[in-house]
Amino acid sequence: MQKRNEVRIAGLGGQGVVLAGKILGRAAVHDGKRVVQTQSYGAEARGSAAKSEVIIADERIGFPKVRKCDVLVAMSQNALDKYLKDLKEDGTLLVDESMVREVPEIKARVFNVPATKMAETKLKLKICANMIMLGALVKATGMVSQEAVEKAITQSVLDKAQKVNIQGFRIGLELVKQ
Amino acid sequence: MTETFTIRNYLRDIKLPFCPGCGCLTVISRFLRAVHELGHKDLSKFVFCSGIGCAAWIPSPHFKADSIHTAHGRSIPVATGIKLMRPDLNVVVFGGDGDLAGIGLSHLVHAARRNLDIAVFMVNNMIYGMTGGQVAPTTPLGTKTTTTPYGSFEHPLDVPSLLVTAGASYAARWTTAHGEQLKEAMKKALATRGFAFVEAVSPCPTAFGRRAGFKDVAEIIRWFRESSVPLEEAEKMTAEDLTKKIVVGEFVYRKISTFTEALYRTIREAEKSAETK
Amino acid sequence: MTGKTSATHFWQGNEACAEATIAAGCRFFAGYPITPASEIFEHLARRLPQAGGITIQMEDEIASIGAVIGASWAGAKAMTATSGPGFSLMQELIGYAFMTETPCVVVDVQRAGPSTGQATKAGQGDVMQARWGTHGDYTSIALSPNSVQEMFDLTIRAFNLAETYRTPVVLLADEVVAHMREQAVIPPSNQIKITNRKKPKPTDKAFFNGEDIAPMPSVGEGYNVPVTGSTHNEHGYRFTADRTVHEKLVKNLIRKIRDNAGKIVDYESLNVDDCDVGVVSFGCTSRAIHETIELAKKKGLTVGSVRLKTIWPFPEEAVRNMAKNVKVIVVPELNMREMFYEVERVVHGAVPVVPLNKIGGGEMITPEELLAEIARSVKKVD
Incomplete structure (x- = not known):
């Protein structure tokens, strides 16, 4: 694993991109890394562009925002169009294919994940797409340990929502074949 | 009552700043008598808050007590902070109609809505007196003031009625011509659990009376007496008939859960839940 | 927690x-x-x-x-x-x-x-x-x-x-x-070091406007303290026209902070004794500084930094001392020049002070942008 991993999770307000970033960050803390997680959202509570960024490193992190990402998680067409240019050539792109019409040809590794569709059919809970994407990210990159993520989920969501979120995370893990 | 009433037990030896004939003097003597009759030998169980304006000078620094003389309109927020931290103290607000019903109106309404356990005494002289006689939210329609030289074109606010709607435990209005009733209303306000409000319609011969066409303070007092209508009678009158009247009486008295009671109950529960965790 | x-x-x-x-x-x-x-x-x-x-x-x-x-x-x-x-x-x-x-x-x-x-x-x-x-x-x-x-x-x-x-x-x-x-x-x-306000002794009568910071009573403690936003003397009594009372009060308000500025001021300096360029920054903007110093090194530029932990009182000495060693000072901030003027005032012409401003969109000044401004500024003064 490289010394510094920069992740951007982008989508629409209400998709839980901030929560996904928060859980990823907390998981990295459990793994003993240094972490900074930031977020950006519009003034509206729902529907505007939202993103969450996580920098995971072995040493102290100065500048907290992602400039070039190692991993981009795009949960909307807009997010993909806007941020693809910031993805490193040897980076990893994960798209929620239920939300994105087309993915351009790029050098980076691409994972098409039917997150929203699976969340609706398997979990009957559309808002868990973020956990499916997180599972796919963890499987595709090995950036953090699975145990750490599950621990972070239980710390970050309400008791009654833990089971379904962990279920979503595990679905995401399975969707990516290494 | 065994002891006789001595006003100097409650007042510092400082010359009061009010004009001759000012209703603030009546309000002071009625309030302190109310305090005396409730059995307080001094003001050690009281904290006074006031804003800016003539009436704000009633407690500060003249009462021998803790008094917080705040910025214009902000006495009630400061009183809120004090009452919540020290629910054992009697927190009393004095203010004018401009201070409480003009710039500070939203605080007044919200304190009533919360049913915050304080007593608010509004001295309504129907004018901005300290600044020289500008129109107030309580100035009667048509009155000449320095900022309405052709007569006011605004309707005055009926503050006690507003506070009934907002949720006050007690609200009353009297004039300084009704000394005994005013004192009794103040006693009742001080004894009320929850938000209590008394409006004292009060003469300002200097800034209101002259321009409004009153020869002297006696004439204003006569006007108070003659135009006062008890609430029960007012209910039978038309809005038009009431425009020139001062409706007096007790607008509401009810026993409802108060803010500090509810707040402290919540804190106790939160503390308990933290302990059991 | x-x-x-x-x-x-x-x-x-x-x-x-x-x-x-x-x-x-x-x-x-x-x-x-x-x-x-x-x-x-x-x-x-x-x-x-x-x-x-x-x-x-x-x-x-x-x-x-x-x-x-x-x-x-x-x-x-x-x-x-x-x-x-x-x-x-x-x-x-x-x-x-x-x-x-x-x-x-x-x-x-x-x-x-x-x-x-x-x-x-x-x-x-x-x-x-x-x-x-x-x-x-x-x-x-x-x-x-x-x-x-x-x-x-x-x-x-x-x-x-x-x-x-x-x-x-x-x-x-x-x-x-x-x-x-x-x-x-x-x-x-x-x-965790915790400080509490100084409380009065029962005999105390002066609660305001002191040469030293006066003890503070609370309401309900029996001090009968009049508190007012009007000009007041040490007992809290208002003086609405007296020049000397007003002057004493306001000067004491200023003095109690200014005379203790040495104890209040806090900042973090990096590399300031040996650098060509100084950076004065604060808050989120200062998060770019470590990386900027590293990037500058690769370009052969030595950058020093004073990062303000107290903005007011302004760490004048720290900035003035840095100005003695550098050719130019760059002030990055997410506004249209606020800290810049304060640095300029303190440096007082000893070296040029260059603003770097960025506003809107929630974007920060990146280490690359800060480095570019540093390089430009050095070029100008060399």
Whole structure:
């Protein structure tokens, strides 16, 4: 694993991109890394562009925002169009294919994940797409340990929502074949 | 009552700043008598808050007590902070109609809505007196003031009625011509659990009376007496008939859960839940 | 969350601020919802009652600071938290707190202004408002955290300074620092230094306007203290026309901060004795500095940094000393020049001072942008 991993999770307000970033960050803390997680959202509570960024490193992190990402998680067409240019050539792109019409040809590794569709059919809970994407990210990159993520989920969501979120995370893990 | 009433037990030896004939003097003597009759030998169980304006000078620094003389309109927020931290103290607000019903109106309404356990005494002289006689939210329609030289074109606010709607435990209005009733209303306000409000319609011969066409303070007092209508009678009158009247009486008295009671109950529960965790 | 042992938390900046509030002994919070400060209130609304404290949502920011002032006079350590628009509304009563020497803490999580501006986006445009926000003559204390750790540490310090100097203290945070999550190491509670206001002796009569900071009674303690925002003498009696009383009062308000500036001022310097270029920065903008120094090294440029932890009083000596060693000073900030003029005033022409400003969209000044400005500035002076 490289010394510094920069992740951007982008989508629409209400998709839980901030929560996904928060859980990823907390998981990295459990793994003993240094972490900074930031977020950006519009003034509206729902529907505007939202993103969450996580920098995971072995040493102290100065500048907290992602400039070039190692991993981009795009949960909307807009997010993909806007941020693809910031993805490193040897980076990893994960798209929620239920939300994105087309993915351009790029050098980076691409994972098409039917997150929203699976969340609706398997979990009957559309808002868990973020956990499916997180599972796919963890499987595709090995950036953090699975145990750490599950621990972070239980710390970050309400008791009654833990089971379904962990279920979503595990679905995401399975969707990516290494 | 065994002891006789001595006003100097409650007042510092400082010359009061009010004009001759000012209703603030009546309000002071009625309030302190109310305090005396409730059995307080001094003001050690009281904290006074006031804003800016003539009436704000009633407690500060003249009462021998803790008094917080705040910025214009902000006495009630400061009183809120004090009452919540020290629910054992009697927190009393004095203010004018401009201070409480003009710039500070939203605080007044919200304190009533919360049913915050304080007593608010509004001295309504129907004018901005300290600044020289500008129109107030309580100035009667048509009155000449320095900022309405052709007569006011605004309707005055009926503050006690507003506070009934907002949720006050007690609200009353009297004039300084009704000394005994005013004192009794103040006693009742001080004894009320929850938000209590008394409006004292009060003469300002200097800034209101002259321009409004009153020869002297006696004439204003006569006007108070003659135009006062008890609430029960007012209910039978038309809005038009009431425009020139001062409706007096007790607008509401009810026993409802108060803010500090509810707040402290919540804190106790939160503390308990933290302990059991 | 402070306990018997030290602990590492993965906190949001606002959460760290809220936890520090409890650790500092604050038991009263009044506020009004505003982005990007609301999480402080929300966190305290859950946690403060567990510690026996009170939180209340007031009808506006004016009422919030009013209630805080009332609670402070009732003996509590008290705080409110807001952002630019609310900070503007509070200014009159912040002036009242200066005048009446009322300890309290006001957190201003800066966002892009003026007016509603960009409510969810970072800005640093309240530097001068934290200094000159209310009318009249006074001097102020404002602290500038640049990490989640400092959202904790400087909140504690804000309360300690407020109590020591009987003055409102501003914690001038920004959206980035307030919303970011990172590790914070929280010491055991017995190792957190807590300062409480000086209380009067029963015989004391002077509670204001002292050469030294006067002891502060609370209401209900029997001192019969008159508190007023009008000019007043040491007993609290107002003097609405006397020149000498006014002058003494205002000068004492200024002096108690200015004469203690040496104890209040705090900053972090890096490389300042051996550098070509100096950078003066604060808050989120200062997070670019370490990487900039490294990037500059590769280009053969040595960069030094003074990072302000107190913005007011301004760390004049530190900046003046840096100016002795460098060819040029660059001042990056997320506003259209506020700190810049202060640096220019202090440097007083000794070396050129170059502004680097960026506003809107929540974008920060990146290490690359800062480096580019440094390189440009060096070229100009060489």
